[in-house]
C-alpha cells in the first residue's frame with residue numbers, strides 16, 4: 001500500500017487548511033482547503049514568500065514568523081482578515097514548528113474557517129439585545145429573553161418541593177450558583193426561574209453554552225475584544241459586559257478549558273473584566289450561574305473542573321434529581337404534557353391507561369423529563385380513544401435493550417420453527433436474560449424489558465420459566 005498517497009488523500013479531504021513554510025517563510029505546501037478558505041490557488045502560493053502572498057501579514061502579526069523565531073507552537077489563535085475575494089474571514093489557527101534537535105526548519109499551520117460560527121454567535125448576542133429592547137411584545141419569550149418562570153416547574157415530589165423553595169430563597173442574593181442535573185431534568189427552567197424572581201429580572205438574561213464554541217472564540221465572546229487584539233479584531237463588548245446588572249448562565253461549564261476556567265475564577269473574585277488584548281479593566285456586576293449534566297465529583301476527579309473554581313461557584317449548590325428518583329412526579333408531568341398537546345392539537349385526551357401508567361412508573365427515564373415529554377408528544381399523534389395506550393407508544397423506540405444482541409448471536413434462525421414459534425422463542429430468551437440480569441427480581445426485569453409487571457408475570461407463567 002502506498003502510505004504517502006493515503007496520507008495525501010487524507011490531507012486533501014480535511015476541512016482544515018494546511019500550509020507549510022520553510023525557515024525563510026517560503027511556502028512549501030498549500031492544501032486544497034487552504035485555497036477554499038484563503039481564495040488563493042496553491043500553484044500561485046507554492047514557492048512564493050508568505051508575506052508576498054498575504055500582504056496584510058507582517059512580522060508583527062505573523063504566527064509563522066513568531067513560531068519559527070521562538071520554536072514554540074501557537075495553538076488556537078483567532079485571526080480575522082479580508083481574503084483576496086473580499087470576504088471577511090475569521091479563522092482559528094494552530095501553528096507548529098518543524099524542528100530537528102534545536103534547529104527550526106520551518107513551520108506548519110493548520111487552520112479552520114469559523115466565520116459562520118462567529119457570525120452566528122454575534123447574531124445571538126444581537127438578538128438578545130433587540131429582544132430585551134423590544135420591551136415585552138414577544139409572546140413566547142419574556143422581555144428579558146427568558147421563557148420560563150417558577151410556575152413552569154412541574155413537580156410535587158418532596159425533592160422538587162424542596163428545590164422550588166430553595167430557588168425562592170436564593171433568587172434574591174448575588175452569590176454564584178452551581179446547578180447539577182442529568183440531561184433533560186430542567187436546568188434551563190431552574191436557572192431562568194431564578195433570574196425571573198431576582199431583582200435582576202428587568203435586565204436581559206444572558207446564556208452561553210460553553211461547549212458550543214471553540215475555546216479561543218469563547219474567550220472573546222465572554223470577555224469581548226479590542227481593535228487590534230488579534231488580526232482584524234473589532235472593539236466589541238463581551239457577554240460579561242452585556243450581562244452587567246444581570247445574570248450570566250454558563251451552561252456545560254466543564255467544556256471550558258482549565259485555562260479559561262482560571263480566568264473566570266479571577267473575574268468572579270475581583271468583579272472586573274478585561275477585554276482580550278486590552279490593558280484597561282472594567283467593573284461588572286454579574287451574577288454567575290454555572291451548570292453541568294455530569295456529577296461534579298466525577299468532573300473534579302477527572303480534572304475537567306478546577307477545584308478552586310468549583311468551590312467558588314458552589315456557594316449555592318442546586319441538584320435537580322433525575323426523574324427515576326421522583327417517580328411520583330411522572331403522572332403530574334404526563335398530565336401536564338397531555339393538556340399542552342390537547343390545546344395545540346385540538347384533542348381531548350384524558351390521560352394514560354393503566355398499562356402505560358405502570359410502564360411509565362417502572363421506566364428509568366435516562367432522558368428524564370425531556371424524554372417523557374417527547375414520548376407523550378409522539379403518542380398524542382396516534383391516540384384514538386380518550387386514553388393513551390401501549391399501542392400509541394409503539395412508534396417511539398422502546399427497544400433499547402442492550403442484551404438483544406446476545407440473543408441474535410444464539411440465533412434461532414435455522415431451527416425448524418415457523419415465525420410465530422420463533423418469535424415466542426426469542427421472547428422467551430429475552431425474558432430469561434432479563435430475569436437473570438435482575439437476579440430474578442420481577443419488578444426489575446419488567447423495568448428492563450419496559451413492560452408492565454403483570455404482563456411479565458403472565459408470560460413467565462405461559463412459558464413455564
Ligand SMILES: Nc1ncnc2c1ncn2[C@@H]1O[C@H](COP(=O)(O)OP(=O)(O)OP(=O)(O)O)[C@@H](O)[C@H]1O
Pocket residue numbers: 152153154155181182183184185186187188189190293369370373
Ligand atoms: N419540572 C419540569 N416541569 C415541566 N417541564 C419540564 C420540567 N423539567 C424539564 N421540563 C421540560 O423538559 C425539557 C428539557 O428541560 P431543560 O432544557 O431545562 O433540560 P436541561 O436540564 O437543561 O437538559 P440538558 O442538560 O440536556 O440541556 C424542556 O422542554 C422543559 O420544558
Ligand SMILES: [Mg+2]
Pocket residue numbers: 187188251
Ligand atoms: Mg440545558
